[in-house]
Structure formats: C-alpha cells, structure tokens
Amino acid sequence: MVESPDDLRVVCWDLPNTLAMIGEARRDVSRTLVDWGLEPLAEDVVLVASELLANAVTYGEPPIRLSLWATPSSLSIRVTDHGPDRPRLLHLAPDALHGRGLTIVTALAPDHGTTPTPNPPGKxxxxxxxxxxxxxxLLPHQQATPPPPSPLDAQVFPPIPPGRPICEL
Incomplete structure (x- = not known):
C-alpha cells in the first residue's frame, strides 16, 4: 500500500489471466476495504471488481492489474489490461446469460469510465x-490491523516521487 501526504492509499495486484483468480481477488478487495474502514462499500465494490476482472480476462489481454485507490472523500477501483477493445454497454434480451457486466457496474457505481493506457494498446x-x-x-494508522497475506500478495510500492504515476503497468 502506498500512502502519500494527501492521505491517498493505494494497493495493486498483478493478476494471472484466468477466471479462476477472481474469487481470491474478491477476498483481497474485501479484506482491504475492511482494513481501510470502508466496509459499507464492500458489497458493491467486490461485485464491481468481479465484473471488471471477468471482462479483462475474457476480452482483454495480459498483463492484468487490479488496484484500489482511497482518499478521505472517495474510493476507486481500477482494472487495467492491454487489449485494444474498450468495454461497451450491451442491450440484451432478458434471457441472455452473459454480457451484463457494465450494466451491473453502472447500477452500483455512481461514477465509472475507461481511460486508455499511456502505452497502447490497453485501457x-x-x-x-x-x-x-x-x-x-480516517488515516491509515487509525485503521484495523492489516489483513493476512493472500496467494495474490499485493505489491507494496515505495513512496512515489512527485509527478511519477502510481501503479502503472
């Protein structure tokens, strides 16, 4: 986790390109939110993490990175992959079995979007x-004890010099 002078907290996971990792990633997100005192957001954030990761594995290209970013006023989740296609909202029949990921994200997150990576392809x-x-x-030292490490150990990054991006692939 990175802590900055403006109380930015960041944790990143580089993940394997397989749907099997999503369950462990969900647990890591949930543990991190509990540690950061953000349990009221956990259900929605964990479900959005699942949808974004499933899209990255199914339609994107590795490497895949999941990150959480928290300030005193907001929490964001980011999933980066290196596939060229941008996600799009599908209008499906009620009996469709797949393709509702962005509909779920739209329903659960008040703000969401897609940003191209600095080195294309990717987003x-x-x-x-x-x-x-x-x-x-709440400051990080006011939070609960950190969760135990998981098999997808989060990368801990050193302090970031001003002007340098955090958690880039």
Missing part, C-alpha cells in the same frame, strides 16, 4: 464511490 476501466461520511478523514 483502465474504473469505478468510483464517495466514501461514507462515517469513514471520511
């Missing part, structure tokens, strides 16, 4: 929530 698909008022202003 970062993101979603953002305001933090609940009861959690705003």
């Amino acid at each position: 970062t698909v993101w979603a953002r929530w305001p933090t609940p008022p009861s959690t705003r202003g």
Whole structure:
C-alpha cells in the first residue's frame, strides 16, 4: 500500500489471466476495504471488481492489474489490461446469460469510465464511490490491523516521487 501526504492509499495486484483468480481477488478487495474502514462499500465494490476482472480476462489481454485507490472523500477501483477493445454497454434480451457486466457496474457505481493506457494498446476501466461520511478523514494508522497475506500478495510500492504515476503497468 502506498500512502502519500494527501492521505491517498493505494494497493495493486498483478493478476494471472484466468477466471479462476477472481474469487481470491474478491477476498483481497474485501479484506482491504475492511482494513481501510470502508466496509459499507464492500458489497458493491467486490461485485464491481468481479465484473471488471471477468471482462479483462475474457476480452482483454495480459498483463492484468487490479488496484484500489482511497482518499478521505472517495474510493476507486481500477482494472487495467492491454487489449485494444474498450468495454461497451450491451442491450440484451432478458434471457441472455452473459454480457451484463457494465450494466451491473453502472447500477452500483455512481461514477465509472475507461481511460486508455499511456502505452497502447490497453485501457483502465474504473469505478468510483464517495466514501461514507462515517469513514471520511480516517488515516491509515487509525485503521484495523492489516489483513493476512493472500496467494495474490499485493505489491507494496515505495513512496512515489512527485509527478511519477502510481501503479502503472
């Protein structure tokens, strides 16, 4: 996790390009949100993580990176892959079995979008929530004990010099 002077907290996971990793990634996201005192957002964020990761594995290209970014006022999740295609909202029949990922993201996240990576091809698909008022202003040292490591150990990055991007692939 990276902590910056403006209370930015960041954690990133480089993930294998397989649908099997999504369950462990969901648990890692949930543990991190509990650690950061953001449990009220956990259900929605974990479901959005699942949808974005499934899209990255199914339609994108490796490498795949999942990251969480929290400030006192907002939480965002980002999934980066190196496939050239941007996700798109599909209008499906009620009995369709697949293709509802962005519909779910749209329903659960008040703000979301896609940003091209600095070195094409690739994109970062993101979603953002305001933090609940009861959690705003909490500093990392006021949070619970960090969760135990998982098989997808989160990469811990050193402090980032000003002007240098955090969690880039």
